[in-house]
Amino acid sequence: MKISFIGGGVMAEALIKGILEAGIAAPSSIKVGEPDKDRRNHLAEEHCIEVASVNADAMNGSDLVVLSVKPQIIQPVMKELQSQVQLEQTVMSIVAGAKISTLIDGLSHPSIVRVMPNTPAQIGAGMTVWTTSNDVQDTAKSVVRDILTTLGKEIYVNDEKLLDAATALSASGPAYVFLFIEALIDAGVYMGMQRDVARELVLQTVSGSTRLVEDSGLHPGHLKDMVSSPGGGTVEALKSFEKSGFRGAVLEAVNSAYKKYQELGDSD
Numbered sequence: 001m002k003i004s005f006i007g008g009g010v011m012a013e014a015l016i017k018g019i020l021e022a023g024i025a026a027p028s029s030i031k032v033g034e035p036d037k038d039r040r041n042h043l044a045e046e047h048c049i050e051v052a053s054v055n056a057d058a059m060n061g062s063d064l065v066v067l068s069v070k071p072q073i074i075q076p077v078m079k080e081l082q083s084q085v086q087l088e089q090t091v092m093s094i095v096a097g098a099k100i101s102t103l104i105d106g107l108s109h110p111s112i113v114r115v116m117p118n119t120p121a122q123i124g125a126g127m128t129v130w131t132t133s134n135d136v137q138d139t140a141k142s143v144v145r146d147i148l149t150t151l152g153k154e155i156y157v158n159d160e161k162l163l164d165a166a167t168a169l170s171a172s173g174p175a176y177v178f179l180f181i182e183a184l185i186d187a188g189v190y191m192g193m194q195r196d197v198a199r200e201l202v203l204q205t206v207s208g209s210t211r212l213v214e215d216s217g218l219h220p221g222h223l224k225d226m227v228s229s230p231g232g233g234t235v236e237a238l239k240s241f242e243k244s245g246f247r248g249a250v251l252e253a254v255n256s257a258y259k260k261y262q263e264l265g266d267s268d
């Protein structure tokens with residue numbers, strides 16, 4: 001399996017690490033097209049893979065071409081690659097907001113995989129949602145699934161519309177969780193705790209609560225009720241959250257991200 005990356009940034013490196021660790025491809029079968037010399041040197045030294053300053057050199061002869069550039073430059077990159085991409089190659093895009101129809105038209109190429117990962121992928125704890133155009137063969141889908149599994153969990157969806165919702169929920173999601181974590185740590189400091197102590201308490205509380213929801217299989221509302229004794233402090237805090245419209249704010253915020261991603265996709 002020969003894999004090339006167009007753009008050798010943070011996400012590309014997370015994928016490269018996963019692919020190498022899982023033995024999906026040998027270092028000599030991975031090539032990266034990347035304009036930044038320091039970045040090329042880093043990738044070549046750290047992972048012993050091939051690097052190229054010209055994208056056409058990187059994608060020549062590969063089975064899977066991963067588009068891992070920023071959304072702002074996808075148009076010129078597609079223009080550059082259009083005459084180079086071969087019919088037998090599968091193109092996998094991780095570019096946020098780039099729709100399958102945009103990629104098919106921009107590359108004049110039918111076999112497209114659209115992937116939406118999130119930042120915890122960098123430590124193998126990611127959540128990735130993906131879909132494909134009709135032309136992608138089952139063997140290519142299976143390779144893509146193996147690659148995405150190295151980033152954490154993956155879910156395939158048939159309906160591309162779900163990718164915008166997934167972008168608002170799981171791709172933007174870490175930002176919401178980080179905000180909540182930061183606010184909880186501030187609350188600890190406000191009560192007089194040292195910041196490092198508050199940080200340790202909050203991180204273990206958030207990861208422990210996540211594991212409890214997963215392991216118990218119970219509804220989060222049920223687990224919340226179990227912590228809230230009648231007339232106690234937890235229910236007092238919950239009243240305050242409800243008074244501030246916490247649930248509505250979360251729904252509003254995620255839905256506004258969803259609308260924004262739909263708008264961005266439509267403006268291509």
Ligand SMILES: NC(=O)c1ccc[n+]([C@@H]2O[C@H](COP(=O)([O-])OP(=O)(O)OC[C@H]3O[C@@H](n4cnc5c(N)ncnc54)[C@H](OP(=O)(O)O)[C@@H]3O)[C@@H](O)[C@H]2O)c1
Nearest residue numbers: 007008009010011036068069070071094095096117118119
């Ligand atoms: N990070 C995330 O959590 C996340 C989550 C979901 C989706 N994504 C998507 O993943 C994609 C990559 O994100 P990232 O965080 O890995 O970004 P990144 O670290 O900025 O990586 C992009 C890389 O592409 C390089 N590049 C610029 N112009 C190029 C060109 N013409 N040809 C080839 N490479 C070029 C950049 O080099 P220079 O630095 O020199 O410009 C940079 O090294 C984005 O489209 C993003 O939407 C990211």
